[in-house]
Every structure is written in structure tokens, then in C-alpha cells.
Amino acid sequence: ALHQKEIRKVVQTLEQAAREILTVLQSVHQPSGFKEIPSKCAKARELFCTVRTQLGELKTKFPVEQYYRFHEHWRFVLQRLAFLAAFVVYLETETLVVREEVAKILGIQVVREKGFHLDVEDYLAGVLIMASELSRLAVNSVTAGDYTRPLRISNFINELDSGFRLLNLKNDPLRKRYDGLKYDVKKIEEVVYDLSIRGLAKDAGDK
């Protein structure tokens, strides 16, 4: 029980840091925010410094070999942080961040045996949260007058979907979250369709 109290305190600070990063990145949905994407990503990366410190703190609050005993305490915030890391990398490079890169941004491990790590399911959950964010970004790109970004987002999300189809998921929270991906795919397809029939979309090609 002592572990739990200490862990909860640090998790709260992590949640606060995650909210701050999200506030910075949310602004890309505004028309004015589009031009400032690089500076917002830089600001977000700065804020991840704090996250790395806090996760370093969290590691010390319980015996290292009992990660899964307390996993539920930080699973939600870790998924959000994975999403935020994936979102930053997407905004910077329009590619899918690999698990190792997310772990590096957060200052944690990928492999359980090496210490406090990012579970593959939490990474995947973060990616799926990002997919929803990107479907929203596709819509707002059009509103802001950027007619090529939605096509690129569409290609990206379709490929992500192909990837997820390879997984044999159980009836667990990850499966439920994955079930939401098809709505993101559909929403983005509709945006692309709207653009194509009005002749607004040019062939995006490869970035």
C-alpha cells in the first residue's frame, strides 16, 4: 500500500506534464497553428525532458521486477505519453515512430528485462490514439486551406490499418481501441473523397 501512494503521487505529476504537452500540440488544429508546427514540436520535446525526469522518479518507487504488479497505475498516462511522442514524430516527419524511439523520448526501456519498459500494447494504444488525432487533423487541414495533407494522412492511416490487421488480438482493451480505427479510416477517406470530387486534391506522391 505504501508503494501505491508513492506511485500515485508521481503518476499525477506525469499526467500534468502530459496535459501540458497536449496543450502545446493541440494548437496545430487551428489554422494559425499550421505554420508553427516546427516550433510547437520543439516546445513539446522540451517538455518531454520533465517527463523523463518524472519517469526516472517513478522507477524508484517499487521493486523493478514487479513492473506488472503496479502496471495499472501508470498504464493510462504511459499510453497518452506514447501517443504524444508518436504525434510529435508524425508532425516532424510524417512517419510512424518506432517503439524504440518512443522509449528514448520517454527515457525508458523497450525490453522488460532491462528495466522500466514500454509494453508493446501500450505503444500500440498510443499509436491508435494518434490515429484519431490525425483523422481530426485531416478535417482541420482542409478548413485551414491545406488540401494535400489529408491525402498524406490517408496513406499513412491506411498503412497503419494494414499493420494492425496482422495482429491476432484478444477481446481486451487494445482490441476495443483498435475497433475505433476503422472509423478514423472512414472519416479520412470521406475527407479525401470530398477533395477529389471537387478537384481540390492533387496527387500527393511521396513526401
Next chain:
Amino acid sequence: MLHARPANRQLWKRSSAAPHRARRESEACPRRNADAALDRDAGAASSSPVVAAFKVFQQELDTKHDKHERLVKISRDVTIESKRTIFLLHRVTSVPNAEDILKEAEVKLDAVRQKIGQIAEELRGEDLFQFHRAFTPGIQEYVEAVSFLHYIRHRGLISLEEINARLVFSTAEKVDPEGTAEEPQTAGPALTFQVTPSDYLLGVADLTGELMRMCISSVGNGDIDTPFQLSQFLRQIHDGFSYIGNTGPYEVSKKLHTLRQSLGKVEDACYALRVRGSEIPKHMLADVFSSRTALPDPEEGVV
């Protein structure tokens, strides 16, 4: 970093360009067309780093789920054998030679321990909390069975340490594939399974239900000492759980409620014995209690 490629768009374009030809081909040689489709998908898939990454995730998740399933299967076997042991142990009150039953129960529990050894083997090198949900039902049932046997023999509560002391599996039995092992080789530290305090508590909570049943059936057999011993024992366990209250694992609160009911039944039985025991011939005592306990407990369900 992984690049997105418009693989899907190319597929769409190709199929819309020549729909007639595609249909004719598929009617003529369906297998070739299906293979062509597979090749196309495989080609698109293998050229994408995103998909390649997901193939790795697929393997990781499959491996984890497979292990979980294996543990669930072993846990079910543990549950079934433990439950059968408990049913066997209930017969001690109605049989002249209790010792035979106790010995048979011991043999059965040894078999259960072997199964737990298999669980320990699956968990070697793993974080056991990651798979806890898979094997916790079996382990709780085992705790219930072994503590029941212990009570019948010793009229006391087995401790967690005593339980864990018997869950040590030596790795010395592994036969050297090169030849015959002359001496038992201790290949590193012995494999153990450690029941967690939480599982121990939940198993003991379930034990109280069995003890209540034993109390009622012992009265029916004319045994008027056991109920009073059991009542005292159950009260001690109940008081212990009350002290923990809801600071323990959350399932404890539910079981505490059932425990109170079991304790109530046992205390009522003792009361009836005290007040009316001397008036009623022993062979009719069973009837007194069958009327009291006739109402099925809605919490218990079918075991």
C-alpha cells in the same frame, strides 16, 4: 523511421482499370487469381517497414497470448483436482477410517503440486504479475484444498510459509541427454512457486465455506464436538478478515460478506446444539439442521 506508401491507392487503381478481364480470369482459373492476389498483397506488405514492424508485434503478442492460454489450461486442471480433493475430504465425517481418506487426499495434492510446478516452469524468467490473472483461480482453489486438509489433521490454519515450502521443485530430475546422470545435478537454483499473500487470503476465505459445510454435516453425523471447535476457528478467521476490512485486495470484501454468512450458520448450529442438543436423539439431529440450512444461499451458486 517508417515511411507511408500509397500502396492501397495503387491496388484500387489496378482493379478498377480492367474489371471485365479480372472477372473472366477469375472464372477461368480461380486459383491462379487468388495466388496473384496473395502475391500482390505480400509484395505490398513486405515492401513496407510499417507492416514489417507489425509482423514483429504480431509475434510478440501471439507468444504472450499463447503462454497465457497454457497457464489458463494448467490452472483449470489445478482447480478441478483441488475441488475433487475437497469433495473427498468432506467424506471424513461420514466414514469410519478417516486416515485412508487423508492419505488419498495427500496423494491427490501431490499431483496438484506437480501441475503447479508446470506453472512455475512457464513463469520462469517472466514477471509473474503479468500472467497472474491466468493462474490465480487455480492457486486459490489449491490453497483452499491444502488448508482444508491441514485443518482436518491439525485443527489449525496452515500458514503461507508452510504452503510455499512445499512448492519447491528441484531441477535435479532433468536427465542428462548425453548419458545417464550418475548424481542428481542441481542445475542452478531450484524452481519455486510462491503463492502471493493476496491469493492465500482469498483461498482461506473460500476455505471458510467448506468448513461451514463440514460443520453442518458433522452435526448430522452425531458429532457434537466439531461444531464448537469449528465455530471458534471460523470466528478467529472472520475477526482477522474484519481487521483487514477493505484495505486488502478488492475481492476480499465480497468474500468477507460470504464469510459472515458462513459464520452465522455455524454459530446458529452451535446455539441449536447447546439449547436443544440434549433433548434430541443423535440420529435426528440431522433433521434439525436440514430445516435450518434448507434455504440455498443466493451468494454461493452452484459449485
